[in-house]
Amino acid sequence: MDELRSTAGLLARARRVVVFTGAGISAESGVPTFRDDLTGLWARFDAEQLATPEAFHADPDLVWGWYEWRRARVARAVPNAGHLAVAAIEARVPHVVVVTQNVDDLHERAGSRDPVHLHGSLFAPRCIGASGHPAQVTALADGDGPIPPPRCAECGWLVRPGVVWFGEALPEDALNAAVHAAARCDVLLTVGTSGVVYPAAEIPLVAARAGATLVQVNPEPTPLDPFCDVSLRGTAAQVLPALVSAAWDGSVQTSGTPVSAPE
Ligand code: OAD
Numbered sequence: 001m002d003e004l005r006s007t008a009g010l011l012a013r014a015r016r017v018v019v020f021t022g023a024g025i026s027a028e029s030g031v032p033t034f035r036d037d038l039t040g041l042w043a044r045f046d047a048e049q050l051a052t053p054e055a056f057h058a059d060p061d062l063v064w065g066w067y068e069w070r071r072a073r074v075a076r077a078v079p080n081a082g083h084l085a086v087a088a089i090e091a092r093v094p095h096v097v098v099v100t101q102n103v104d105d106l107h108e109r110a111g112s113r114d115p116v117h118l119h120g121s122l123f124a125p126r127c128i129g130a131s132g133h134p135a136q137v138t139a140l141a142d143g144d145g146p147i148p149p150p151r152c153a154e155c156g157w158l159v160r161p162g163v164v165w166f167g168e169a170l171p172e173d174a175l176n177a178a179v180h181a182a183a184r185c186d187v188l189l190t191v192g193t194s195g196v197v198y199p200a201a202e203i204p205l206v207a208a209r210a211g212a213t214l215v216q217v218n219p220e221p222t223p224l225d226p227f228c229d230v231s232l233r234g235t236a237a238q239v240l241p242a243l244v245s246a247a248w249d250g251s252v253q254t255s256g257t258p259v260s261a262p263e
Pocket of ligand 1: 021023024025027033034035036040051102119164165166191193194195196197217218219220222234235236237
């Protein structure tokens with residue numbers, strides 16, 4: 001409890017904060033993580049067959065169908081108290097950058113302004129042609145089996161999910177924005193990530209090397225533990241609202257309409 005209060009004090013005084021999130025922040029919205037033992041996606045599905053350029057080349061219907069299943073699931077999910085607390089932090093600290101590894105849109109729907117998506121988005125399909133331009137996909141399917149991907153209306157190439165696959169580079173703008181923010185923040189809050197997928201997992205370390213205080217929110221230990229100044233053990237939807245309440249005197253919303261950002 002003392003740790004929560006002292007962390008809240010730090011947050012209340014901070015001018016530049018980075019909130020770095022992973023699948024764990026969306027777990028309480030019903031979106032599965034990747035590496036949790038029983039429920040994680042990689043416990044049930046083979047990443048090699050679903051999340052690589054080679055997999056899409058070998059079986060585009062299987063891969064497109066799997067991402068459509070995930071997209072439909074996310075579309076039905078709603079932001080949880082953890083996402084709302086992140087938006088509340090944004091509304092209270094002068095400079096906040098939310099950097100997420102998640103391909104869902106729950107930060108946006110909770111009221112976060114412009115989250116940096118390091119691993120792309122389920123909602124930004126693009127053409128597999130060389131330019132990789134965004135593709136309009138009008139009728140998104142809602143199934144749980146193989147689905148043929150649509151064709152790009154402009155070039156006729158297949159359309160692919162707008163996510164980063166294993167073996168692919170992260171979007172340069174997103175990575176630069178994340179590194180830039182991490183190198184300048186006072187506090188980096190890492191929430192719900194196992195911290196094992198690079199280069200994304202480098203972001204908290206960039207902040208630590210630059211002298212920021214590293215605060216972790218996770219019910220389990222992670223490889224980031226040795227680098228963290230504080231590890232708050234608990235779920236995002238429990239710990240983050242408590243942190244915001246302790247920092248700003250009980251003014252965080254935990255359900256209902258998202259907290260709006262200041263003008
Ligand atoms: P992981 O599944 O690797 O880790 C999820 C983390 O969330 C674990 O450390 C859990 O202990 C924690 N967790 C679970 N429930 C939680 C809760 N309610 N509140 C807070 N934390 C909770 O997910 P990521 O670290 O996001 O990449 O995975 C990183 C990347 O690996 C993903 O972006 C994805 C995946 O392969 C790509 O698809 C490129």
